[in-house]
Amino acid sequence: MKQQKTPASLILLFGATGDLAKRKLYPSLYNLFEKGLLSDRFAVVGVARRLKGNEDFRNWVKDSIMTFGERSDQLEEFISHFYYQSHDVSDSSSYTQLKQLVDRLDEQYRLEGNRIFYLAMSPEFFGTVAGHLKADGLTETNGFKRLVIEKPFGHDLQSAIELNNEIRKAFLEEEIYRIDHYLGKEMVQNIEVIRFANAIFEPLWNNRYISNIQVTSSEILGVEDRARYYDKNGALRDMVQNHMMQIVSLLAMEPPIRLTTDEIRSEKVKVLRALRAIKPEEVHQFFVRGQYDQGMINGKEVPAYRDELNVSPDSNTETFVAGKLLIDNFRWAGVPFYIRTGKRMRKKSTKIVVQFKDIPMNLYYKNGSHLNPNLLVINVQPEEGITLHLNVKKTGQIMETTPIKLNFSTNSIDGMNTPEAYEKLLYDCLRGDATNFTHWDEVALSWKFIDTISTVWEQEKGDFPNYQAGSTGPKCSDELLAKDGFCWWSDTELNGKKC
Ligand SMILES: NC(=O)C1=CN([C@@H]2O[C@H](COP(=O)(O)OP(=O)(O)OC[C@H]3O[C@@H](n4cnc5c(N)ncnc54)[C@H](OP(=O)(O)O)[C@@H]3O)[C@@H](O)[C@H]2O)C=CC1
Numbered sequence: 346m347k348q349q350k351t352p353a354s355l356i357l358l359f360g361a362t363g364d365l366a367k368r369k370l371y372p373s374l375y376n377l378f379e380k381g382l383l384s385d386r387f388a389v390v391g392v393a394r395r396l397k398g399n400e401d402f403r404n405w406v407k408d409s410i411m412t413f414g415e416r417s418d419q420l421e422e423f424i425s426h427f428y429y430q431s432h433d434v435s436d437s438s439s440y441t442q443l444k445q446l447v448d449r450l451d452e453q454y455r456l457e458g459n460r461i462f463y464l465a466m467s468p469e470f471f472g473t474v475a476g477h478l479k480a481d482g483l484t485e486t487n488g489f490k491r492l493v494i495e496k497p498f499g500h501d502l503q504s505a506i507e508l509n510n511e512i513r514k515a516f517l518e519e520e521i522y523r524i525d526h527y528l529g530k531e532m533v534q535n536i537e538v539i540r541f542a543n544a545i546f547e548p549l550w551n552n553r554y555i556s557n558i559q560v561t562s563s564e565i566l567g568v569e570d571r572a573r574y575y576d577k578n579g580a581l582r583d584m585v586q587n588h589m590m591q592i593v594s595l596l597a598m599e600p601p602i603r604l605t606t607d608e609i610r611s612e613k614v615k616v617l618r619a620l621r622a623i624k625p626e627e628v629h630q631f632f633v634r635g636q637y638d639q640g641m642i643n644g645k646e647v648p649a650y651r652d653e654l655n656v657s658p659d660s661n662t663e664t665f666v667a668g669k670l671l672i673d674n675f676r677w678a679g680v681p682f683y684i685r686t687g688k689r690m691r692k693k694s695t696k697i698v699v700q701f702k703d704i705p706m707n708l709y710y711k712n713g714s715h716l717n718p719n720l721l722v723i724n725v726q727p728e729e730g731i732t733l734h735l736n737v738k739k740t741g742q743i744m745e746t747t748p749i750k751l752n753f754s755t756n757s758i759d760g761m762n763t764p765e766a767y768e769k770l771l772y773d774c775l776r777g778d779a780t781n782f783t784h785w786d787e788v789a790l791s792w793k794f795i796d797t798i799s800t801v802w803e804q805e806k807g808d809f810p811n812y813q814a815g816s817t818g819p820k821c822s823d824e825l826l827a828k829d830g831f832c833w834w835s836d837t838e839l840n841g842k843k844c
């Protein structure tokens with residue numbers, strides 16, 4: 346099917362000089378433009394404080410694309426659609442002027458009143474901006490209006506409810522696009538296709554045949570220059586509440602009756618509703634945490650988390666989380682979903698491993714054959730693809746088995762994938778497809794689950810630091826699986842070492 350062009354639209358980008366806009370949004374929009382997927386009738390208005398005017402802004406965007414994207418001869422034409430307003434979002438008087446600019450561009454580019462409001466700035470401003478957009482008439486338009494909102498969506502359930510109530514005064518739920526960039530990743534989107542387009546997987550996709558599922562997202566990076574945000578949030582809120590729980594929902598959901606936004610979301614929500622709530626006294630049994638110490642990464646010494654800029658020297662913030670989730674429904678009763686994420690780990694890798702149950706009997710034991718469990722590995726990044734681990738006969742005279750891998754890999758276009766994820770999500774949002782954005786019900790249910798864990802962790806001092814930068818995380822993470830008789834399928838194990 347040929348990809349459709351997006352409808353004529355205006356993108357009003359708050360936080361136009363920020364890191365996210367520069368590294369991800371401009372290169373992604375440019376890719377859409379270059380591929381001919383962006384309507385010729387588009388305009389972008391950037392809002393921030395530090396630049397002076399259109400010219401300054403266009404150079405800024407150009408620089409972003411030349412640094413983080415690919416330059417081509419269409420760049421000048423692309424940036425001619427960019428406009429800027431220097432504006433402090435807490436200053437109520439600036440919105441009238443912004444409305445005039447937006448209305449003028451609407452006419453100039455024949456945008457039919459279609460408006461995307463993208464909030465790529467600190468969450469403390471989300472409510473204020475949404476309120477002004479309505480009060481000052483920017484949301485009064487004949488076309489569509491959509492609010493794209495970045496993470497974090499709240500700090501806990503209560504703050505998320507408050508934020509949601511604020512933005513709902515100006516936008517309907519179906520007009521709100523809550524970004525979870527993992528949902529824009531090629532292989533995360535592929536989970537659904539692997540499951541629902543292959544007769545060999547779906548009949549086995551349940552507690553009769555699967556022993557456990559593991560989702561790992563490890564990063565080499567530390568907190569970089571985001572410590573002010575990160576130290577108040579930690580890995581549980583930064584990665585687990587959103588990305589990891591979204592992946593679990595996609596792995597565990599029932600087949601939707603059709604591939605519409607509502608049907609898919611409704612199945613994901615059912616998974617989150619079936620998630621077994623952890624009681625405060627059970628937190629240690631189900632979740633463990635870590636914080637990195639100094640160590641070596643790629644031959645370079647890196648500091649401990651507590652020595653990073655803007656991190657408190659006695660910080661109790663976790664940079665690593667591993668947990669066990671149980672889904673109490675007919676399909677998944679008794680199957681643990683293990684999740685693990687951490688900063689300053691040995692490798693950048695996001696991977697899902699589905700471990701199938703052992704067959705009832707090993708007929709080949711007499712020749713010393715150890716049968717490895719069958720595994721389906723979904724490589725999300727940096728490699729993209731799937732690997733199926735099977736046992737076959739070792740070539741030769743005796744009936745001996747040997748493990749093999751059937752491998753499908755698609756080389757990722759952008760190495761780390763993230764710009765591509767934003768490109769897909771921007772494209773979806775412009776076309777009004779909210780499937781790969783999180784619904785309020787999903788946000789609320791995942792905060793409800795997470796809140797018990799964070800409350801317990803905040804009340805107790807973590808035994809930190811407890812893992813070296815450049816390692817695979819703290820010992821307690823391995824112990825979490827070992828007590829259930831499993832181990833993490835890291836690269837060494839996947840490459841033949843026994844688990
Ligand atoms: N960076 C990333 O990789 C990711 C970021 N996010 C989320 O995206 C959002 C933006 O993050 P990021 O780009 O890193 O943040 P930055 O701190 O880099 O950028 C913040 C932006 O907001 C603008 N701004 C700040 N205060 C005001 C104000 N009072 N009035 C007008 N503009 C203001 C800044 O511009 P100026 O100073 O010129 O006014 C700047 O453009 C956050 O919610 C973050 O959690 C999510 C995932 C990844």
Ligand SMILES: O=C1O[C@H](COP(=O)(O)O)[C@@H](O)[C@H](O)[C@H]1O
Nearest residue numbers: 526562564566583584695761763
């Ligand atoms: O949302 C976030 O994700 C990134 C990791 O994203 P990836 O696409 O590189 O896997 C993480 O570094 C960041 O802390 C978090 O806010």
